[in-house]
Structures are given as C-alpha cells and as structure tokens.
Amino acid sequence: MRNRVICIALLAAFWCPVGSMAQDIENQQSQTLIMEDLKDYYGDEEFVTIATGSRKPIYKAPAVATVITAEEIKAMGARSLDDVLETVAGIHVMPSSLSRLDSIYSIRGIQSGFNPHVLVLMNGTPFANVFNGGHPILFRLPVSAISRVEVIRGPGSAIYGADAFAGVINIITKDVDEFNGTTVGGRVGSFDTHDFFIQDGRYFGKVSVGFSLEWQESEGDKSRKIDSDFQTILDNTFGTNASLAPNSLSTKYDVLNTHLEFSKDHLKWRNWYWRQKNAGQGAGGAQALDKEGDHDENLFLTDLSYAIPLENQWEINLNGNFLHRESDSHFVLLPPGALVPIGSDGNLNFSSPVGLVLFPNGLLGNPGGKETQYGVDLNGTYSGISTHRIRLGAGFKYQTAQGEESKNFGPGVIDGSEGVVTGELKDVTNTPFVFLPDSSRRIWYGSIQDEWQFVRDWELTVGVRYDYYSDFGRTINPRLALFWATRHNLTTKFLYGHAFRAPSFSEQFAINNPIILGNNDLEPEKINTYELSFDYRPTFDLQTVLSLFAYRAKDLIEFIPDTDGDSNTAQNAGDQLGYGFELETNWNINGNLKLVGNYSLQHSEDPDDGSHIPDVPGQKLYLRADLKFNRGWTFSPQLLWVGDRHRAKDDPRSDINDYTLVGATLRSPKFFDHWEFGFSAKNLFDENAREPSTTNIPGDYPMEGRNFWGELTCNF
16 A cells, blocks of 8 residues: 555656756756745645644645635535535535435545544534434535535544544535525425525624524436345345335425524624425335435534633633534334244244244334534634744533333334234334433533644644543544745645544444344544645636545444344444545636536455455546536536445445446526526436445436426525
8 A cells, every 4th residue: 555655746746846846946946935925836825624623824825725715616516515515526416325314424434324533513513323323314405695615635533523524515504695685595496396485684883793594305207216125125034025126215305594693893603503304215214215214303503602702912812612413213114914923032033033023014113312522622823933833722521321212122112922013103212222322411611723834845743632531431543734835836735534433322332122132341443644735826717636545444343243233232343444635626718607516536455355345436527618608608517437446345236336426516696686597407318327335226326317406596
C-alpha cells in the first residue's frame, strides 16, 4: 500500500508541475512568496468553519474541504441533501444494505449499514441518532433553507469528538439577510411528488427573525421493482406462497422541515423541527417487501449561542443545545401467510427451532422510542501571541434513550409451541423483553488547538481533544496540519488526523433481537488518516485540487455469528485499509459558462485477507456545466458515473454493474420582477441503475427511473 501511495504522490508532483515551478523559482532568484500574494488568485470569498471551529479561507483550512453554496444547489437542481452530497468528490450516497433504504454517506470507501462514521451537523450542532449512531431513520432533508453545506473528507475528532471518523458535514441554514423578504415556492413532478416552501426574514429593531418551512410529499417510483426477497427464500424452503415479490419497493415520504431563528447583537437562538410521516419501509425491515408498514419520526433541536464581547484579544463563545427525538415504526416483517421456524425465545431460529409457526396476519413489530440529548460547549480563541491563534474548548453532553415496542413474536410474547399466531400485538415496553433497555451516557471533553504561522509561507496547525465517556472510558485524538504557500498560485497541505467512533446504544445494549445482540464490552473504533493536497490555479478562472489519502481503521464493530444460535453479537473484529485520490476542477471559462467536475478513485480492503470492502464504488465521476444565455436564463446539464464496485468475499454473485446518470436543470431569470421558473430532469435516459443489496434480494436495489419536476417561486 505504501508503494502505491508513493507512486500516486509522484504522479501528483508531475501533474502539478512542481519540477517546472522549482526551475521558475531558481530563474527568478528564489522569489519570496508571501501570504498576501495568494489573495490575487484565491481571494477570501471561499471559507469553511468546520476545519478549525472558526471561519477560515478554504484554501488555507487544515483539511480537505468542499463548500456547496445555495447558488450551486439551485444550479444542480437538488431537492434534498442527498442530491447535494452526491456531487462531492469522494462521497457516494447509497441505500443501506441492511434493511430499509436509509441513505448512507460513504466517504472514501468507509461505510456501514447505519452510517455512524460520518458526523452530520445542523449549524454546528450534532443530531446523530443515539440508538444506532447515524442520522435519523429514513432521513430526507429539503434544501430550500440551506445557505451552504460544508464537507470535510477525513477525520475531525480533534475538533468534534465522536463520529467525525470518515468525514464531517455541516448544514448551514440561511440567515435573515439571505431570505431577502418573503419567498414562496412550489414544485410538482413525477411519482406524484409535491413540494412547498416559504421563507421570511424581518428586523424588529435590533432583533432579526428568520423563518422557513418546507414540505415534501411523494408516492415514490413504483417502477423500482424487485423480483424476489427474503420471504421468497422462506417460501421455497417451507412450501408457502406468502412473498409479495415481484413488486415495487415502498419509497413514499411525507417530510416537514422548519427553522426559526432569533438574533440580537451577540446572541443567536436557532430552532429546528423535522418531521417524517408515513415513510415507506423500502425493502422492508427484514428485507421482505412491506407494503403496509411505515415510519414516523419527530426531531426537535434548539441551540442558544452567545459570543461574549471582550475588548482584549480573546473571542469567547458559549453554546447550549437540546435535542429530543421520537420515532415509531410499523413493520410487517414477514407478510401474511408466512410459516417460519421459531425458537423457545419466540424469535426466528433455523438451527434449533421448537416448531414451525404460521403467521396468517404476518410477523408484526412496532419498535420505537424516545431520546434526549443536551449539552453545553465553551470555547475561546486567543490571538495575543504573535503568529499564533490558540483555541481552547471544553464541554459536557448527556444522552439518554428509551426503547418502546409491541409485537406478535419474540421473548415474553410466544415460545414457539403455538402453531398459529394471530396479528394481536403485545406491548413489551418497560419490560425485560423490549429490544433496548433504557440507556444513558455522559460525555466530558477538553481540547486545545494552535494555528502557528511560523514563517510567512508556512502555517502549522496542531490540536488534540480528550473525551471521557461514562460507559467505556477515555479517548485522545490528535491532529497535525502543515500548510505551505508553495507559490503565488499553488498551495500544499500535509495532514494527519486520528479519530474515533463511539459504540451506539444498539451495539452495546440490544437484547431480545432475533438478528443482532449488543456487547457492553465494546471499545471505540479508531482510524489514522494521512493526506496530501495541492490547490493549483494556473489562471484566475481555473482551479484544480488534487488530494491524496491513506488510512487504517482498527477495531471496527461487526456483528459476529454466535456459535449457539442464529444471532450475531457486536464485536471489535474488523480492520480496514484504504488509499486513493480525488481530483476536482472548477473552470469559469467566461462570464456565461462554468464547468465543474471531480473524479474520485479509492481502494479499500480488509488487511487480514486483502479482500475488497464490498459495495462501495472504487471510482466516481461527476461533471456539470452552468451556461447562461438569453438575458439571464441558465442551463445546467450534469453527469454522474459510479463504477468499480465489488461484492463481499462470500457473495457468489457477479460484481455490481456500473451506471451513468444524466440530468439537466433549466432556470429562468426573474420575470415581472418577482417570479422565477425552474425545470429539471433526472436520469434522463432512464438508466437501470442499481445499488447493492444482500443475497436476500439478489437483484440489488433499483434506483429511481426517469423523472421530471417543475418549480415556480415568487419573492416579494
């Protein structure tokens, strides 16, 4: 692996042309480069906040970072956060292969079924689901209220602690000035899709108030059909005919997303409410098609921040936040007429069943629960020492979860001797038979970071964070970043970071589950990442960024089959090696045409046997052109190619097919001073694109077919 990384680094050196630059410098008698020269090419309009915890020009940020603005989101025709993230180098948005079609943000070949390796923030505040460590179940976030999305590929635990493992995503909402009065809009499109949004920003004396509401509803693409599922396997085994396959995946959704912000002087209070209602269960909770089940979820997040005004060289910020989430799933895990072997604990058991049990109304389960998180963070930045900028941070967080469940199977409900079980559900909440007992943890942390410009062309960022968890102990995560202004139009970054992921409550404490069981002896997952990044701008209008990376992840949590049954228990059992590069280009050819593109290549493997990490793409290409014409009209065609995906080593199926998606967005200039029109086409050539599933659904998951939508907005 090291030899391959060295070869890639040498190729990067030739691509950049560092050799010719060295000759130029010699011919110019060792020209002195200073930071101010960079502004001619790099400017200061591009900035990122999550690389250091404060505003930093993106070309100097000690991380491989990407920023997508509201203007770019409009140009690409994105309707959800997933659409936005798929355009970022090194990231692939894919459905979970475990059960439902939850979106997984795979970064550089790192992914798992519940996506806990990526930390997602709303205005700098995490909102991860403590049950499984990932974002909310079946999470779909509209984008009309988003000002910008900041993405770091690589570790961020030295700033943010847990789960900033493979990357960090920060969603920044629009403030009152960006709303520019009142905006109302709507969309209609394929699959019986309807969107509505309203935004308003006002000043009341010194107090500013911003409000946005977005609603999205769709029946989903009924052409996303699968030929067989897990119940098909059971039918073939036990001679039944219960499977609903062939049939379509259940991908309907009904999402409400609201933001309310108050600001006055140094005080800011943000409130976010997100509601998912009657969401389809995709392939089903047990990978058996479920047309009747659905999922409801409510999330409320409030955070209050205060920038303490000081006259000296300190900047002090105090933040308090509170999150409450409630979820409720209605599963038909196996359809009516299912005949399955049941063990003495009431769960499916193929190795030592008590008897075969018929479920004429289906195998039913309604798991849900509530979680509460609150925390406080205090950080201060001191710039009183020449050439240094020192950041100190400390904080506390409390997390708690309560499982709720009713079902017609499992411990405390049946014992395998019944023969026939009806659809009557038994509530096992607050009993020893619930899927997750009440759980909680406390987290304390402290951090320090120094940005040191030790010579005019070099800046060193050194940081470390200490976290203490009440359930598994301490973890220490350092970072090191060296920035070099190589010449007036080239910057170079050398980066190292160590990160961790804390075990989720399900991985630690899950019980009474027919498939997975928790393990309270788990240790956090760990990763070491090394990066080398070049930002080269041969002209004022052309930017190219080449980023090379290599990492090793240790103690990855996997569910290992138990020797005495059909269950799987969480263990620190996996390691992963990865390396590759990402090439990004942004070219403003003239005032009317801009080209944007990126290409990603990664190789990730299990170091124990050299086998490929399954499902993740080894290569990805994204291209978009933004063309302005005829007094303000814009036309933006785009292309996405995903390729080089492998199966798990014990999966006999052939490798997953590559696919290419082509789309386009057309937008009008303002007419009658207030109105705008937009039209977008996705998967224009109706590509049969598929994302990987387990062998329970052998044909993989079909993605959305050709679809269109139109938008009309009014600003007044």
